Structures are given as structure tokens and as C-alpha cells.
Amino acid sequence: MSVVVDEPAVTDGGGTSRRRRGRALTAVALVLVFAVFPLVMSPFANLQVTLILVYAVAILGLDILVGWTGQVSLGQSAFFGIGAYGVAAGAVHGWPVWAGLLLGTAVAGVVGCLVAIPAARLRGYALGMITLTLPVVAVPLAKRMEVVTGGAQGLNVTIVQAPGWTGLAADQWRYYVVGIGAAIVFALAAALRRGRFGRAFDAIRVNEALATAQGVHVTRYKVLAFTLSSVYGGVAGVLYVVAVQFISPETLVLTLSISMLAGLAIGGLRSLLGCVLGAAFYVVVPNLTGSVSAGQSYLLYGVCLLVVMLLMPRGVAPALGHAVRRVANRRERAAASGE
Amino acid sequence: MNLLQQVLDGLSSGSVYATLALALVLVHRSTGIVNFAQGQMAVISTYVAWTLYDAGVPVWGAIGAAIVLSLVVGALVERFLIRRFEGGEPLAAIVVTVGLLISVNGLVSLIWGTVLKQFPSAFPSGGVGSGSGGTIGYGTLGTIGALLVVVLALNWLFRHTRLGLAFRAVAANPESSALLGLPVGRLLMLGWGLAAAVGALAGCLVAPKLYLAPEMMDSVLTYALAAAVLGGLNSALGTVLAAWFIGVVENLAGTYVSFVGGDMKIAVPLVLMVLILLLKPEGVFGHKEVRRV
Known part of the structure; x- marks a missing residue:
């Protein structure tokens, strides 16, 4: 019994190498666009x-938790906050950024693991409620722990300055730093997904009882998925402070968790x-809806969300992939008939 | 302020949470979805009631009209929006209700602005009680009474009418119900409509205590979700008891435990809920789900 993995089936024949070359070219083009972008665009666009x-x-x-493993979480904004406060509080005390990064992600991972150990037995809405508690508690806590978090005002920091030899402005340098950081954690996730862990997570999502029968230690892998998920949340929080040089309790509210879940579904x-x-x-x-009409921005945002979900209930990426595959297949068929 | 008064105040807020939680349970029983927009839908219903009252309609008439209107609109939302996501990816359905929440919030701000409005209480001011024991407001008793009326009405509908029987059949097994000739679609519309109506009542009960604002129900929704999950998401009795428990614990902890204070009092019932869920994952009154391979 093999587990369903959402990879497009590779077609055999002449199409494969052409597609592989096309994919490599696309990757190179993307990297080039990414590298040149901040040099020609405005600081606002870079941010x-x-x-x-x-x-x-x-x-x-x-996605590691919800998409891969099939669990629910409304707590991601709390881990985002832990990472952000880790690096910001470290910077206030004169720590180097890498130490703040380690601190923020380690604390996020440990809290995630501690929450997951008892919560991994739960599923569905019970798990959702438990994770919902995290941001609800985290916001007043962040306001109270003034010594570490700067209270309701939050923390302003100045980290990741562009070195003089680069000749880059702050926004450009931070763009590259965040971009490379994101690329590393994305590559790690891609490797993880293809390996043993990814398959174990898949098995748990598809059928827990079956996963157990296949020798997957369900609880252990759920705790692992939860911990990984919170570490990624922590890393994102660190990168957030690198990007905006500021963190306050208002950043980690439940609304951010819900928006992330919405982003994942979109x-x-x-x-x-x-x-x-x-x-x-x-x-x-x-931003777009705000520029259309400031007063109706929120309404338009909600309507956009609903329209995208109605048109693409499985999300934009699968819909795009489907469209690209259809065009490619048609072109191949046309090439084959033309020969 | 004595203890009895604090407990009754807790029961009163708990009754508001319970009313919205019952709406969540109605939606979950009929369509298997947790509706994050339930609170926001209640907010727009309350604004409609306020507008009618502002135009000169008596309070009870305004609230009644808003409830009836919510019943219709709730049913339409199920038919034209939610129907497409039933039985699909659960996350998609949840996110659609989030989209609905955001849209309705935007709509409320657009129509009525963000200035706070005073909502009239449906109950007379003043209260009962002796001087030494403090007074218990009619509003407090009225809110608890309104919840009891809702519970009894829903109980009568589901247990003693053919319509309720059909609704329960659809909730238990939509496919078999359809084969028996029950109008499944219309009954699902009824579930959402009733939920919106009950939610409208919750909004009108809480509005006089706070001010009428687009974000009025956000914290109420959090408590209602907690109550519904704690009650097992399917049991009306469990939901009401859980909501009362949450209301009382929140009120007592906020008043008597100095460390908790106003900002952390929302955390106390939630943390207790977490502990209870860890001991009884299916909720206090929920049924254990049998899973098959």
C-alpha cells in the first residue's frame, strides 16, 4: 500500500528531458529576477x-502541520512572536543576530514541543482550540513581561545593517538576507518532504491507524511535525524583525494565525x-484593496478571499499547476502530430 | 460586590457565550463546519436591530425583526456560499467562513461606521435584592432567562416536531435521509438559518453590556468556541453547562485573583479548557468517535 503523494506523474518519452530543461531554465530565470529585483525597485516594493x-x-x-500531517493549528502567530521577541530582546541586550536567531527558534521549538506532547493525542477542533489558546495567552503575556518585551510599546531594534563594501541600502541588504534565509529553510523543507519524515507525515494524514500498522510511531511524528512547524514559525518571526526592525504584542494576535491559515488555503x-x-x-x-478604496479595503479583501476560494477551492498553486500541465500537454501533442 | 452577585454575573455572560455557542453547534451538527463568521453575522444582525430601534421601532420589535431577517439571510448564506464547500477539504470550508467574517466586518464598518453605538437593553433597569446582599439586575436575570427560552424552544423543535426529526435525521446521515426523500438541502439551510437567528439574539443580549461596535463579538466568539468544543460540539446541554462554567470562572478569577486582572481573565477559562480537553479529548458531553481503518 503506497501513500498518495501529490506529485504530478512524470510522463515518459521525449517530453521528460525537454521539461527538465525547461524547469532548470525557469529556476535560473527566477533566481536572476530575484537578484536584480531590489536593485531596480523602490524600497517599498522591496519591503x-x-x-x-x-x-x-x-x-x-x-503547511508541515496542516498540509503534510493533517492537523489543525491556530497558534502559529504565537511562535512567530517568540522568534521575533527572541532576536529583538537579544539585540537590545547587545547580542549578535545569530545568537538571537538561535534563542528565538530554540524557544519556539521547545514551547511547540511541550504543547505538542500532550496535544498530539487530540485531533480536529479540540486541537484547534488548544492551539487557539496560545496567541490569546501570548498577547497579554508579551504586554506584561516588560523587562524582556518592552511591554505594549514593543521593541525597536537596529539589526542587519548593510556592510559598507556592498554599497547597498538597508532595504536591499535585508531583502537579500531574508531571501537567502527563506531559500535555505524552503530547501530544507523540500528535502524533508521527499524523505522518510515526509512519507511518515503523509501516512498519518491519510490514515492514522494504517500508519501505525505500517510501523509509523504516530504520536512521535505528530510531536515532530508540531515542533518543526513552530521552529519555522520562530524563524519567520526572526526574519520579520530583520525586515521591519520592530516587534510589538499587536503583531502576534490570533488574527495573524487565522490569516496564515487563510493564506495556506489560498x-x-x-x-x-x-x-x-x-x-x-x-x-x-x-494594499491593492486599500488603494482602490480606503473605506472599503477590508470588505474588498474579504470578498477577494471568498472569490479565490470559490474559483479555486484547492488553492492557487494546484490550479496553476493544472493549467501549466494542460498547456504543456497540448503543445507536446501538437509537436508529436507535426513530426 | 458579594459572591452570589459575581456568580450570577458570570452566569449572565456565560449565557451570552452559550447562546452563540448553540449557534455554532447548530451549524456544526447540520453541515460539519465550525463557522468562524458566526459572531460577525450576529454583529450585523444587532446593527439591523439598532437601526430599526433608531427609526422608532420598540426594542422587542426591533430585536424580533432582526432575528427573523437573520434566519432568512443565514439560510441563503448556506445555500449560495457554504453549499459548495460541504464535504470538501475541511480547511477550505473554515477559510471560507473566515472570508465571510472579514467581508461582513468590512460591510458593517462601511454601512454604520466604526463609531460606537449605544444599544438599548431589552430588560428594565434596576433589579431585585436586599440592600446588604447587593442587587441582581433585571438585565442579568433576563439574559439567563433568554438563554433558557432558546434552549427550551430548540429542544421542543428538535424533539417534538416532524421538522426537528427530519433535521436530526439529516444531521445523523445525510445520504440515507436523501434516499428517504427528505429535502436535505432545505434542512441544511434551516440549520444555518436557525444558527444565525440564535446568534442574532446573542448579539442583542451582549450589546447593551458593551457598546455596539464591529468587533463586539470577537472575544465572545472565542469563549463560545471554547464552550462548544468543551461541550463536545454536538450536545446542547453540554454546551450550555460549559459556557456557564467559562463565564463564572472568568468572572471570579478576574475579580478575586489579583494576578489575573482584566487583561488575563480571558486566559483562565481557556487554560482550564485545555486541561479538561487533555483529560477528555471528545469534550465533557461529547461522544467518543469510533474510527475505522
Whole structure:
């Protein structure tokens, strides 16, 4: 019994190598566009793209838990906050950024693991409620622990300055730092997904009893998925502080968790591209609707969300993949008949 | 302020949570979805009631009209929006209700603005009680009474009418119900309509205590979700008891435990809920689900 993995079946014949070459070319083009983008665009646009990458990492963490393993979480904003406060509080005390990164992600991972050990026995809405408690408790806690968090005002920091030799502005340098950080954690997730862990998570999502029968230690892997997810949330929080140089309790409210879940559904589950697209929706669409009409911005955002879900109930990335495959197949068929 | 008064105040807020939680349970029983927009739908219903009252309609008439209107609109929302996501990816359905929440919030701000509005209480001011024991407001008793009326009415509908029997059949097994000739679609519409109506009542009960604002129900929704999950998401009695428990614990902890205070009092019932769920994952009154391979 093999587990369903959402990978498109590779077609045999002449199409494969052409497709592989096409894919490599696309990757090179993407990297080039990514590298040149901040040099020619405005600081505002750079910040937007940086934020998209930040939220993409957080949504990817959520995808590990929700998409890969089939669990629910409304707690991602709390882990995002732990990572952010870790690096910001460290910076206030004169720590180097890497130490803050380690602190923030380690605390996020430990809290995630501690929550997951008892919660892994639960599923569905019970798990959802338990994770919902995290941001609800985290916001007043962050306001109270003034010594560490700066209270309701939050923390302003100045970290990740562009070195003089680069000649880059702050926004450009932070764009590259966040971009490379995001690329690393995305590559790690992609490797994880293909390996033993990814298959175990798949098995748990599809059928827990069957996974047990196949020798997958369900509880252990659920705790692992939860911990990984919170570590990714923590990393995203660190990257967020790198991007905006600020963190306050208002950042980690439950609404952010819900928006991330919405972003995940918009982008599409179990898709790295989907995580980026979902994050882009979360960052860009409110700006667009705000520029259309300030008073109706929120209404338009909600309507956009509903329209995307109605048109693409499985998310944008699967819909795009489907469209691309159809065009490619048609072209191949045309090439074959023309020969 | 004495203990009895604090407990009754807790029961009163608990009754509001219970009313919205019952709406969540109605939706969950009929369509298997947890509706994150339930609170926001209640907010727009309350604004409709306020508008009618502002135009000169008596309070009870305004609330009644808003409830009836909510019944219709709730049913339409199920038919034209939610229907497409029933039985699909659960996350998609949840996110659609989130989209609904955001849209309705935007709509409320657009129509009525974000300035707080005063909502009239449906109950007379003043209260009963002796001077030494403090007074128990009619509003407090009225809110608890309104919840009891809702519970009894729903109980009568589901246990003693053919319509309720059909609804329960659809909730238990939609496919077999359809084969028996029950109008499944219309009964699901009824579930959402009733939920919106009950939610409208919750909004009108809580609005006089707070001010009428687009975000009025956000924290109420959190408590109602907690109550519904704690009650097992299917049991009306369990939901009401859980909501009362949450209301009382929140009120007592906020008043008597100095460390908790106003900002953390929302956390106390939630943390207790977490502990209870860890001991009884299916909720206090829920049924254990049998899973098959």
C-alpha cells in the first residue's frame, strides 16, 4: 500500500528531458529576477517582497502541520512572536543576530514541543482550540513581561545593517538576507518532504491507524511535525524583525494565525509555491484593496478571499499547476502530430 | 460586590457565550463546519436591530425583526456560499467562513461606521435584592432567562416536531435521509438559518453590556468556541453547562485573583479548557468517535 503523494506523474518519452530543461531554465530565470529585483525597485516594493518571504516561511511551517500531517493549528502567530521577541530582546541586550536567531527558534521549538506532547493525542477542533489558546495567552503575556518585551510599546531594534563594501541600502541588504534565509529553510523543507519524515507525515494524514500498522510511531511524528512547524514559525518571526526592525504584542494576535491559515488555503496545501502565493495574497491584496478604496479595503479583501476560494477551492498553486500541465500537454501533442 | 452577585454575573455572560455557542453547534451538527463568521453575522444582525430601534421601532420589535431577517439571510448564506464547500477539504470550508467574517466586518464598518453605538437593553433597569446582599439586575436575570427560552424552544423543535426529526435525521446521515426523500438541502439551510437567528439574539443580549461596535463579538466568539468544543460540539446541554462554567470562572478569577486582572481573565477559562480537553479529548458531553481503518 503506497501513500498518495501529490506529485504530478512524470510522463515518459521525449517530453521528460525537454521539461527538465525547461524547469532548470525557469529556476535560473527566477533566481536572476530575484537578484536584480531590489536593485531596480523602490524600497517599498522591496519591503513588500521581503515580507512576503517572511510570511511564506511561517505559512510553510503551518503547511508541515496542516498540509503534510493533517492537523489543525491556530497558534502559529504565537511562535512567530517568540522568534521575533527572541532576536529583538537579544539585540537590545547587545547580542549578535545569530545568537538571537538561535534563542528565538530554540524557544519556539521547545514551547511547540511541550504543547505538542500532550496535544498530539487530540485531533480536529479540540486541537484547534488548544492551539487557539496560545496567541490569546501570548498577547497579554508579551504586554506584561516588560523587562524582556518592552511591554505594549514593543521593541525597536537596529539589526542587519548593510556592510559598507556592498554599497547597498538597508532595504536591499535585508531583502537579500531574508531571501537567502527563506531559500535555505524552503530547501530544507523540500528535502524533508521527499524523505522518510515526509512519507511518515503523509501516512498519518491519510490514515492514522494504517500508519501505525505500517510501523509509523504516530504520536512521535505528530510531536515532530508540531515542533518543526513552530521552529519555522520562530524563524519567520526572526526574519520579520530583520525586515521591519520592530516587534510589538499587536503583531502576534490570533488574527495573524487565522490569516496564515487563510493564506495556506489560498495558496494550496502541500505546495512550496503555494506558501509563497498565500503569503503574497496576505501582503499584497490588502494594499491593492486599500488603494482602490480606503473605506472599503477590508470588505474588498474579504470578498477577494471568498472569490479565490470559490474559483479555486484547492488553492492557487494546484490550479496553476493544472493549467501549466494542460498547456504543456497540448503543445507536446501538437509537436508529436507535426513530426 | 458579594459572591452570589459575581456568580450570577458570570452566569449572565456565560449565557451570552452559550447562546452563540448553540449557534455554532447548530451549524456544526447540520453541515460539519465550525463557522468562524458566526459572531460577525450576529454583529450585523444587532446593527439591523439598532437601526430599526433608531427609526422608532420598540426594542422587542426591533430585536424580533432582526432575528427573523437573520434566519432568512443565514439560510441563503448556506445555500449560495457554504453549499459548495460541504464535504470538501475541511480547511477550505473554515477559510471560507473566515472570508465571510472579514467581508461582513468590512460591510458593517462601511454601512454604520466604526463609531460606537449605544444599544438599548431589552430588560428594565434596576433589579431585585436586599440592600446588604447587593442587587441582581433585571438585565442579568433576563439574559439567563433568554438563554433558557432558546434552549427550551430548540429542544421542543428538535424533539417534538416532524421538522426537528427530519433535521436530526439529516444531521445523523445525510445520504440515507436523501434516499428517504427528505429535502436535505432545505434542512441544511434551516440549520444555518436557525444558527444565525440564535446568534442574532446573542448579539442583542451582549450589546447593551458593551457598546455596539464591529468587533463586539470577537472575544465572545472565542469563549463560545471554547464552550462548544468543551461541550463536545454536538450536545446542547453540554454546551450550555460549559459556557456557564467559562463565564463564572472568568468572572471570579478576574475579580478575586489579583494576578489575573482584566487583561488575563480571558486566559483562565481557556487554560482550564485545555486541561479538561487533555483529560477528555471528545469534550465533557461529547461522544467518543469510533474510527475505522
